[in-house]
Amino acid sequence: MDATGLPGDDIREMLRNSLRGFLAARWNVDCIRRGPSPQEVVAIWTALVGQGVASLGSNPDEGGLREVAVVLGELGRAACPAPMWSAALANLALSTSRSEAAADCLGRLHAGSARLALSFGRLDPDSGAGVIRVKGDRADGMVRFVEAAGSCTHLLVAIDRSVLGLVALDNARVEIVPTRAMGAWGLCEVRLNEAPVTPIALEDGGLDDLLLKGKLALAARAHGAARRAFELVTDYARERHQFGQPIGRFQAIQHKLANGLIALEGVRLIVDHAAKLHDLDDREWRYFANCAVAFASGALRQASLETHHAFGAIGYADEHEAPLHFKRVHLDTLALGGASQAKRLLASSLLDPDSSGLPEYDLGPAGNALREQVRGWLGQNWSGGRKAEFERKPFAKREFDAEFARDIGMTGWVGLGWPREFGGQARSALELIAFMETMERGEAPRIGAAIQANALMMFGTREQQQRYLPEILRGEAMHGMGYSEPQAGSDLAVLRTSAVRDDDHWVINGQKIWTTTWWGKYMFLAARTDKDAKPPHAGISMFIVPMDAEGVTIRPATTMYDGSFANIFYDNVRIPLDNIVGEVNGGWKVLTGALAFERGLVGGGIVLKVAHAFEQLRRHVMAKDETGTALSDDPIVRDRMATLAAEIEIGRQLMMHCAELAADGLTPPEYGAISKVFSGELMERFGETALDILGMRATLSEQMPGAIDNGRFEQNLRHSLMWVISIGTNEIQRSLIAQRALGLPR
Numbered sequence: 001m002d003a004t005g006l007p008g009d010d011i012r013e014m015l016r017n018s019l020r021g022f023l024a025a026r027w028n029v030d031c032i033r034r035g036p037s038p039q040e041v042v043a044i045w046t047a048l049v050g051q052g053v054a055s056l057g058s059n060p061d062e063g064g065l066r067e068v069a070v071v072l073g074e075l076g077r078a079a080c081p082a083p084m085w086s087a088a089l090a091n092l093a094l095s096t097s098r099s100e101a102a103a104d105c106l107g108r109l110h111a112g113s114a115r116l117a118l119s120f121g122r123l124d125p126d127s128g129a130g131v132i133r134v135k136g137d138r139a140d141g142m143v144r145f146v147e148a149a150g151s152c153t154h155l156l157v158a159i160d161r162s163v164l165g166l167v168a169l170d171n172a173r174v175e176i177v178p179t180r181a182m183g184a185w186g187l188c189e190v191r192l193n194e195a196p197v198t199p200i201a202l203e204d205g206g207l208d209d210l211l212l213k214g215k216l217a218l219a220a221r222a223h224g225a226a227r228r229a230f231e232l233v234t235d236y237a238r239e240r241h242q243f244g245q246p247i248g249r250f251q252a253i254q255h256k257l258a259n260g261l262i263a264l265e266g267v268r269l270i271v272d273h274a275a276k277l278h279d280l281d282d283r284e285w286r287y288f289a290n291c292a293v294a295f296a297s298g299a300l301r302q303a304s305l306e307t308h309h310a311f312g313a314i315g316y317a318d319e320h321e322a323p324l325h326f327k328r329v330h331l332d333t334l335a336l337g338g339a340s341q342a343k344r345l346l347a348s349s350l351l352d353p354d355s356s357g358l359p360e361y362d363l364g365p366a367g368n369a370l371r372e373q374v375r376g377w378l379g380q381n382w383s384g385g386r387k388a389e390f391e392r393k394p395f396a397k398r399e400f401d402a403e404f405a406r407d408i409g410m411t412g413w414v415g416l417g418w419p420r421e422f423g424g425q426a427r428s429a430l431e432l433i434a435f436m437e438t439m440e441r442g443e444a445p446r447i448g449a450a451i452q453a454n455a456l457m458m459f460g461t462r463e464q465q466q467r468y469l470p471e472i473l474r475g476e477a478m479h480g481m482g483y484s485e486p487q488a489g490s491d492l493a494v495l496r497t498s499a500v501r502d503d504d505h506w507v508i509n510g511q512k513i514w515t516t517t518w519w520g521k522y523m524f525l526a527a528r529t530d531k532d533a534k535p536p537h538a539g540i541s542m543f544i545v546p547m548d549a550e551g552v553t554i555r556p557a558t559t560m561y562d563g564s565f566a567n568i569f570y571d572n573v574r575i576p577l578d579n580i581v582g583e584v585n586g587g588w589k590v591l592t593g594a595l596a597f598e599r600g601l602v603g604g605g606i607v608l609k610v611a612h613a614f615e616q617l618r619r620h621v622m623a624k625d626e627t628g629t630a631l632s633d634d635p636i637v638r639d640r641m642a643t644l645a646a647e648i649e650i651g652r653q654l655m656m657h658c659a660e661l662a663a664d665g666l667t668p669p670e671y672g673a674i675s676k677v678f679s680g681e682l683m684e685r686f687g688e689t690a691l692d693i694l695g696m697r698a699t700l701s702e703q704m705p706g707a708i709d710n711g712r713f714e715q716n717l718r719h720s721l722m723w724v725i726s727i728g729t730n731e732i733q734r735s736l737i738a739q740r741a742l743g744l745p746r
């Protein structure tokens with residue numbers, strides 16, 4: 001049990017491992033290709049009953065939807081058609097029923113003497129799923145897409161929103177016709193000809209909720225299948241040679257697989273989150289379950305396609321395992337209305353008149369309290385006339401506000417995550433998220449010099465820490481990042497700006513480019529201290545250069561988003577010897593170490609911006625015009641808003657996972673990269689979608705008559721590219737994910 005009283009991560013891990021081993025030993029995946037016989041399905045199910053999974057979902061202490069998702073994930077992975085999905089739904093639906101029939105049915109299910117198939121019949125959002133009509137104690141009609149009916153003893157079928165009918169399948173008035181779907185056997189059409197039926201009334205939730213649980217469980221199974229095929233192809237990419245090298249070294253393959261991992265991680269996290277909220281009885285579970293289904297459908301299907309592209313012809317042979325998973329992914333993500341229905345429900349909860357906005361995350365007691373504290377502080381210090389005056393300025397003047405930076409410097413929050421020995425508050429990653437989110441929502445100007453402060457704390461001398469950190473903490477000093485040069489962008493190691501020791505000074509010569517915080521008090525500058533070093537990055541050192549030093553010439557340029565960056569020329573700039581941070585020629589470690597610390601939350605910072613902008617877009621979409629219509633009346637607009645909303649939750653889940661890893665003392669750069677790649681590109685998609693939805697008026701820039709929100713949406717799009725290009729381009733990040741997280745060769 002964990003702190004919430006529900007089974008903990010360790011229990012799920014044990015369940016996952018034991019089932020994986022069990023299925024590897026007991027389930028022969030080969031029989032799936034020809035279509036398993038009912039006896040084979042019965043045999044594996046009977047063995048699984050022995051493992052105790054048949055009762056999962058009937059007693060929250062023993063496991064809820066989260067554990068059901070684990071089991072279905074493993075069955076998906078093993079391509080095993082045991083009727084667990086219907087068993088789990090029966091447990092979730094009937095365990096609270098007071099009817100004798102329900103108790104009897106579950107008793108026999110748990111003992112293994114009854115095997116249940118399940119159909120939502122007329123409640124299935126798929127219009128092709130068939131209909132059952134019930135008159136008295138007899139049922140007539142036909143239902144399709146019923147899993148494993150040929151190997152089950154009973155069918156549970158929806159009669160109305162709160163009643164399930166139980167039908168014995170061995171009755172002469174029942175006909176079961178196996179059907180082939182996506183080229184695979186496993187589904188059936190079940191025809192009832194005045195077959196006896198026992199109605200069972202449901203106590204709570206009703207069938208709409210059960211349907212959603214069913215869809216979430218299918219997403220978990222599809223994820224298991226897609227993940228297994230993805231792991232197979234990742235192994236294959238390491239081994240298969242073409243053109244004299246492993247195909248996994250080709251960047252096209254690396255980036256495909258990096259995309260696959262991002263999609264799979266997104267689905268894994270959101271399915272688990274929705275199931276966890278369900279088990280905690282948190283009403284938001286429905287919202288997250290719909291996000292999971294809406295996202296999983298496209299994401300897993302794309303990952304499956306890319307898996308096959310990377311396999312080439314070998315995966316195309318039906319005797320290969322991958323086609324089984326391809327079929328499973330498609331069937332499970334299309335069933336029960338698939339993503340379309342999930343998006344309709346999401347759109348309703350976001351855009352209907354009584355709807356609420358994006359759910360607020362529980363950031364733990366300290367994070368939630370800080371959120372309130374920061375909200376209160378902004379209400380007092382960043383509101384009314386002061387904020388309005390700032391917002392009246394053109395964007396170029398809104399990148400920083402020195403007075404605000406000093407005010408917030410008095411709160412100590414600039415050092416929120418810093419260790420106490422440096423004057424910081426040593427707060428958790430969740431508290432950092434609370435702070436970032438509230439600042440974003442309050443539309444406060446940027447603050448701090450987080451990366452440079454990290455570098456100083458990690459690699460600076462005591463004197464440097466005492467000199468520079470308090471200024472940053474008080475909001476009095478900003479540091480720029482002087483890395484890029486005209487010929488050294490992604491390939492920073494070839495930078496040429498030189499630092500040569502001359503007695504008790506370093507003398508710096510060279511040109512830096514695209515420096516954003518050129519107006520800061522200091523530049524955190526990477527320069528070459530050994531021009532013959534091999535590899536070249538072993539000859540780089542890091543320096544702190546005061547920007548008022550003689551020989552510094554700044555040529556600012558306007559960026560596409562109306563901000564600015566600068567060309568900066570350093571001509572014989574002399575700085576004291578002790579302005580070097582870290583060791584001579586040890587700059588690469590400083591540079592990458594400080595970035596790695598920060599990168600984990602960069603993606604989080606981006607998705608929080610998107611979430612805030614989404615709320616503003618939502619307001620416009622819901623606003624009624626003089627004729628009483630709103631953009632939200634348009635089904636295409638609803639679909640696109642729902643797609644964005646689901647993706648925002650994936651971005652937030654990736655952010656939260658980075659925070660969890662940080663809490664465990666882990667900052668794997670590949671995970672930060674997954675979050676950064678997903679959220680940066682989401683920001684671009686958001687910007688494009690906002691313009692599509694709002695039309696030409698949204699292209700009117702700030703201070704133009706008629707501009708929507710002072711040109712916020714078009715400016716947002718222009719700004720979004722920065723997040724994809726800077727802090728390591730997304731191509732570089734994808735290579736990092738492929739090599740570090742997937743172990744593909746460099």
Ligand SMILES: Cc1cc2nc3c(=O)[nH]c(=O)nc-3n(C[C@H](O)[C@H](O)[C@H](O)COP(=O)(O)OP(=O)(O)OC[C@H]3O[C@@H](n4cnc5c(N)ncnc54)[C@H](O)[C@@H]3O)c2cc1C
Pocket residue numbers: 251480481482483484488489490491513514515516517559565721722725726727728729730731732735
């Ligand atoms: C708004 C903005 C602000 C910035 N602020 C700063 C700053 O303050 N300080 C600073 O030092 N720099 C800053 N930069 C620069 C930024 O760090 C670089 O743009 C970035 O490192 C990429 O370098 P590049 O632009 O030269 O592109 P290039 O490296 O020339 O890349 C061009 C294209 O080739 C791809 N590419 C390059 N190498 C590879 C590879 N090995 N594999 C696959 N694809 C590859 C890239 O992904 C990209 O798509 C800023 C950039 C922007 C846009």
